[in-house]
Amino acid sequence: xxxxxxxxxxxxxxxxxxxxxxxxxxxxxxxxxxxxxxxxxxxxxxxxxxxxxxxxxxxxxxxxxxxxxxxxxxxxxxxxxxxxxxxxxxxxxxxxxxxxxxxxxxxxxxxxxxxxxxxxxxxxxxxxxxxxxxxxxxxxxxxx
Numbered sequence: 001x002x003x004x005x006x007x008x009x010x011x012x013x014x015x016x017x018x019x020x021x022x023x024x025x026x027x028x029x030x031x032x033x034x035x036x037x038x039x040x041x042x043x044x045x046x047x048x049x050x051x052x053x054x055x056x057x058x059x060x061x062x063x064x065x066x067x068x069x070x071x072x073x074x075x076x077x078x079x080x081x082x083x084x085x086x087x088x089x090x091x092x093x094x095x096x097x098x099x100x101x102x103x104x105x106x107x108x109x110x111x112x113x114x115x116x117x118x119x120x121x122x123x124x125x126x127x128x129x130x131x132x133x134x135x136x137x138x139x140x141x142x143x144x
Contacts, residue, residue, distance in 0.1 A: 093144040
């Protein structure tokens with residue numbers, strides 16, 4: 001569990017620092033497949049960072065917000081890591097809650113997918129054997 005916690009903290013700090021190389025290194029290979037390649041994913045990530053700047057969005061904090069849940073299936077290990085992010089959007093402060101889904105990839109270690117888009121049954125698109133009873137927090141955005 002410490003490895004997952006440390007990885008996600010590194011991943012979140014990389015996002016705060018707009019470090020697309022470090023973020024890409026900890027992102028799950030299936031995300032790269034969907035993006036077309038690691039290079040395409042990294043370019044899209046850099047575009048997102050620039051879009052935040054262009055729209056006057058500043059991430060003021062990003063961290064793990066609760067206990068990490070670990071799950072094991074016949075051949076895989078998964079983690080669900082709740083997160084929260086505080087942002088300033090054109091001077092308005094908001095809090096965004098979400099999560100990272102970790103999957104242990106043999107030979108690579110733990111790799112992560114932003115679970116905000118993988119709620120409910122969508123998670124099985126990426127991970128067909130993801131445990132059905134696993135609790136996945138609902139993402140949300142709230143004014144501060």
